[in-house]
Amino acid sequence: MEYFLQQLINGITLGSIYGLIAIGYTMVYGIIGMINFAHGDVFMVGGFIALIAFLALVAIGVTAIPVALFLVLLIAMALTALYGWAIERIAYRPLRQSFRLAPLISAIGMSIILQNYIQIVQGAGAKPLPRLIEGGHTLIDSEAFAVRLSNIQIIVVLTTFVLMVAFSWLVAKTRLGRDMRACEQDLKMASLVGVNVDRTISLTFLIGAALAAVAGIMYLLYYGVVDFYIGFVAGVKAFTAAVLGGIGSLPGAMLGGILIGLIETFWSAYFTIEYKDVAAFSILIVVLIFLPTGILGRPEVEKV
Amino acid sequence: MTEPLLAIRGVKAFYGNIMALKGVDLDVNDGEIVTLIGANGAGKSTLMMTVFGNPRAREGSITFQGGDITNVPTHEIAHLRIAQAPEGRRIFPRMTVLENLQMGATVSEPGHFEADMKRVCTLFPVLGERLHQRGGTLSGGEQQMLAISRALMSRPRLLLLDEPSLGIAPMLAKQIFRAIRELNERDKLTVFLVEQNAFHALKLAHRGYVIVNGLITLSGSGRELLESPEVRAAYLEGGRH
Ligand SMILES: Nc1ncnc2c1ncn2[C@@H]1O[C@H](COP(=O)(O)OP(=O)(O)O)[C@@H](O)[C@H]1O
Numbered sequence: 001m002e003y004f005l006q007q008l009i010n011g012i013t014l015g016s017i018y019g020l021i022a023i024g025y026t027m028v029y030g031i032i033g034m035i036n037f038a039h040g041d042v043f044m045v046g047g048f049i050a051l052i053a054f055l056a057l058v059a060i061g062v063t064a065i066p067v068a069l070f071l072v073l074l075i076a077m078a079l080t081a082l083y084g085w086a087i088e089r090i091a092y093r094p095l096r097q098s099f100r101l102a103p104l105i106s107a108i109g110m111s112i113i114l115q116n117y118i119q120i121v122q123g124a125g126a127k128p129l130p131r132l133i134e135g136g137h138t139l140i141d142s143e144a145f146a147v148r149l150s151n152i153q154i155i156v157v158l159t160t161f162v163l164m165v166a167f168s169w170l171v172a173k174t175r176l177g178r179d180m181r182a183c184e185q186d187l188k189m190a191s192l193v194g195v196n197v198d199r200t201i202s203l204t205f206l207i208g209a210a211l212a213a214v215a216g217i218m219y220l221l222y223y224g225v226v227d228f229y230i231g232f233v234a235g236v237k238a239f240t241a242a243v244l245g246g247i248g249s250l251p252g253a254m255l256g257g258i259l260i261g262l263i264e265t266f267w268s269a270y271f272t273i274e275y276k277d278v279a280a281f282s283i284l285i286v287v288l289i290f291l292p293t294g295i296l297g298r299p300e301v302e303k304v
Numbered sequence: 305m306t307e308p309l310l311a312i313r314g315v316k317a318f319y320g321n322i323m324a325l326k327g328v329d330l331d332v333n334d335g336e337i338v339t340l341i342g343a344n345g346a347g348k349s350t351l352m353m354t355v356f357g358n359p360r361a362r363e364g365s366i367t368f369q370g371g372d373i374t375n376v377p378t379h380e381i382a383h384l385r386i387a388q389a390p391e392g393r394r395i396f397p398r399m400t401v402l403e404n405l406q407m408g409a410t411v412s413e414p415g416h417f418e419a420d421m422k423r424v425c426t427l428f429p430v431l432g433e434r435l436h437q438r439g440g441t442l443s444g445g446e447q448q449m450l451a452i453s454r455a456l457m458s459r460p461r462l463l464l465l466d467e468p469s470l471g472i473a474p475m476l477a478k479q480i481f482r483a484i485r486e487l488n489e490r491d492k493l494t495v496f497l498v499e500q501n502a503f504h505a506l507k508l509a510h511r512g513y514v515i516v517n518g519l520i521t522l523s524g525s526g527r528e529l530l531e532s533p534e535v536r537a538a539y540l541e542g543g544r545h
């Protein structure tokens with residue numbers, strides 16, 4: 001029982017990170033019907049920017065951890081958002097009128113470029129960050145097993161929760177959110193009523209990338225390392241999460257993220273850790289076959 | 305003669321390599337109801353969309369209030385206060401009626417919203433009772449009323465209506481035609497109306513055009529067209545009256 005509880009905590013933490021990335025996939029798919037394969041790598045770039053920002057802040061003498069954390073959050077979100085925005089402008093927008101596969105291929109190209117770029121400028125090895133946030137709480141302390149909830153886990157889950165609430169509010173209640181939903185439901189009609197569709201798509205990429213940056217920071221804090229390849233693995237899992245939850249659905253992305261995090265964690269805990277990625281991908285296949293619209297997705301009726 | 309509110313001159317538009325509009329000339333004067341009638345696939349909807357630059361006119365010009373809008377981006381055309389209730393209504397299906405109306409007010413001043421809401425709910429009371437219902441769950445007729453109301457929320461100087469009577473009950477169609485007349489007579493709203501239901505459209509309109517295969521073949525006052533043998537033969541006899 002204690003062991004189970006511990007895995008539950010770990011799974012939810014990991015799932016929060018996947019969920020934050022999954023939002024970017026699902027939003028972009030919702031609006032322009034395209035899988036942004038480079039999104040996982042944007043998350044990876046976010047992790048690197050956060051790492052560099054941490055080290056730079058320490059170098060100039062900002063050592064108070066809450067202050068540093070807050071500054072890193074701002075810096076990484078802003079710079080990563082810029083990446084997201086630029087990718088759309090350079091690699092996707094020029095192809096929006098061409099055949100459906102074109103932007104998809106361009107996205108795969110963008111993903112390879114980002115990975116190689118980071119590998120060249122940062123090296124292929126894993127880059128560590130000294131553990132910044134120590135400590136935690138022992139929830140249950142039986143003789144056999146102690147259930148621990150670390151402070152980092154609290155920060156990861158809490159940050160994700162706050163961002164989810166803020167983001168859901170943005171989509172449901174603000175003018176920008178309404179424009180985004182209008183674009184998602186009928187791009188052409190949105191432009192007929194006067195919505196600047198290009199600008200709305202840009203902002204969608206910007207916000208998606210900023211959320212991926214937060215996921216990158218959380219990953220860095222949680223695991224203490226980043227390398228150029230984390231975007232691929234985490235990206236595919238977050239994409240699986242988006243599909244599992246129902247691609248195009250925001251609560252679906254979050255729910256899917258948590259589920260994938262839990263499945264991966266429990267699989268590693270009770271079966272074999274070597275096959276944890278296989279578990280996640282098997283689920284992708286099973287979902288695509290038996291539940292193509294995902295848990296919270298809707299059947300494709302009005303989408304072309 | 306003052307210059308027309310909307311002037312379409314020699315407009316050609318394409319889907320890929322297929323020419324859907326083959327050099328269309330058409331005027332809409334301030335305060336008029338102008339109707340465009342024609343068979344299915346003649347190019348009526350294309351012309352309406354071409355006014356919004358989607359597809360863009362590849363030849364010819366479109367001017368609105370004297371300004372050339374041929375190459376203005378679609379969303380900026382909405383800002384010039386041209387509004388459209390397009391073919392198929394295109395309600396935002398997962399938004400409420402209220403949100404659909406808010407979308408219609410995208411280019412309008414926020415201060416006008418309350419008054420404009422009152423206005424459309426007086427015009428179509430059923431919408432006022434359904435403000436929090438999702439657009440996609442409305443009946444066809446209600447969706448059409450919402451599409452027109454959404455267009456009205458921008459306080460348009462020119463309203464484009466693409467087949468507002470298509471696929472809805474005759475009773476509701478009548479209500480919609482009555483509303484169009486009321487808007488024109490009371491609020492001096494200029495309307496450009498596309499219809500397959502030629503009889504009602506020509507009775508309502510001041511002037512009309514007939515489009516065949518991407519070309520205007522006939523034009524005149526509503527009455528003239530109603531009495532013209534070509535129109536009677538092609539669009540009225542045996543048609544839906
Ligand atoms: N999106 C499109 N892609 C390709 N061809 C189209 C498209 N829309 C309309 N067409 C073609 O353009 C012609 C005019 O269509 P349309 O303007 O819809 O006619 P109408 O509204 O008068 O029924 C038709 O031949 C139609 O098949």
Ligand SMILES: [Mg+2]
Binds near residue numbers: 350
């Ligand atoms: Mg049509």
